[in-house]
Amino acid sequence: EDKVVQSPLSLxxxxxxxxxxxxxxxxxxxxxxxWYKQEKKxxxxxxxxxxxxxxxxxxxxxxxxxxxELFSILNITATQTGDSAVYLCAVGGDNTDKLIFGTGTxxxxxx
Amino acid sequence: xxxxxxTPRYLIKTxxxxxxxxxxxxxxxxSVSWYQQTPGQGxxxxxxxxxxxxxxxxxxxxxxxxxxxSNSRSxxxxxxxxxxxxxxxxxxxxxxxxxxxxxxxxxxGTRLSVL
Numbered sequence: 001e002d003k004v005v006q007s008p009l010s011l012x013x014x015x016x017x018x019x020x021x022x023x024x025x026x027x028x029x030x031x032x033x034x035w036y037k038q039e040k041k042x043x044x045x046x047x048x049x050x051x052x053x054x055x056x057x058x059x060x061x062x063x064x065x066x067x068x069e070l071f072s073i074l075n076i077t078a079t080q081t082g083d084s085a086v087y088l089c090a091v092g093g094d095n096t097d098k099l100i101f102g103t104g105t106x107x108x109x110x111x
Numbered sequence: 112x113x114x115x116x117x118t119p120r121y122l123i124k125t126x127x128x129x130x131x132x133x134x135x136x137x138x139x140x141x142s143v144s145w146y147q148q149t150p151g152q153g154x155x156x157x158x159x160x161x162x163x164x165x166x167x168x169x170x171x172x173x174x175x176x177x178x179x180x181s182n183s184r185s186x187x188x189x190x191x192x193x194x195x196x197x198x199x200x201x202x203x204x205x206x207x208x209x210x211x212x213x214x215x216x217x218x219x220g221t222r223l224s225v226l
Contacts, residue, residue: 034214041199041219042115043154048214088154097144097208097215098167101154 002027006089006102014110017079021105023089024071033065033072034099036088043088046074079109113138115204115218122223129190132221136183136204143185144215145177148199157200160185161207189223197225 004025013019025033032050036043047056049065049072056063060079065072076083086106090099116135124130136143145157159167160179177187183204189196199222203215 032213036217042217043201045214045216048212050212090154092213095208096167097142097159097161097203097205097213098156098169099144099146099154099203099215100156101146103153 002091002093002100004089004091004100004102006087006105008105009103010106010108012108012110013079015080017109018075018077019079019107021074021076021087021089021107022071023073023102025089025091025100026070027091027093027100029094030067030091031094032092034090034092035063035072035074036090037085038088038104039085046087076107079107081109081111083107084109115202115216117200117202117218117221119221120219122221123226124192124223125226126192126194128192129188130192130223131186131188132200132202132223134185134187134202134204134218136185136202137216140204140206140216141183142205142207142213142215143179143183144203144205145185145187146201146203147171148201148220149197154201157187159208166208192225194225197223199223 035046047063052067086104089102144159156169179185199220205215
């Protein structure tokens, strides 16, 4: 059965800390791994990774995929209170838009 | 460019009733997918539509159905509502699974409460 597992489930940090969120997967016909940030309602897209070892960066956020070990990490440096959200990892298969989601990591950043 | 639009934003229904939710994708997007989000189960895939055809269906009972129109707008219907159907229903649109870099963008969702 296809599955995506995220850890930790919850994380509480202070502003300025660096955090690493983990996502492991077992999905047949893997095509891509996506990270989303969900604050109130709509998950907003962060990164899509398809190739191993290539880091994607956007400001203080970065992510990398390891297709051999079947996992991805999302790093956030110099965290801010606005980073408080649930971070979702999702994996997509070939020739389908169906995404399999992990349960998410809830990040709380305190001043 | 307008994002994915879902209507209504909130719904309150009673057990046994039926409900129809609507999703308008980003302009130019032909693929629409639906997900159910609950605190216990997280995001669960419901359906995937492309060019008015259902391409994939999740593990939900037949009470859950959907369709897509020629303008790519999509609706999902839940009949004979149960308390457990209370959830946030999210719609996502994309250019299509055949595209190499296919990203799904989500709407704000419809919050359904079944009493």
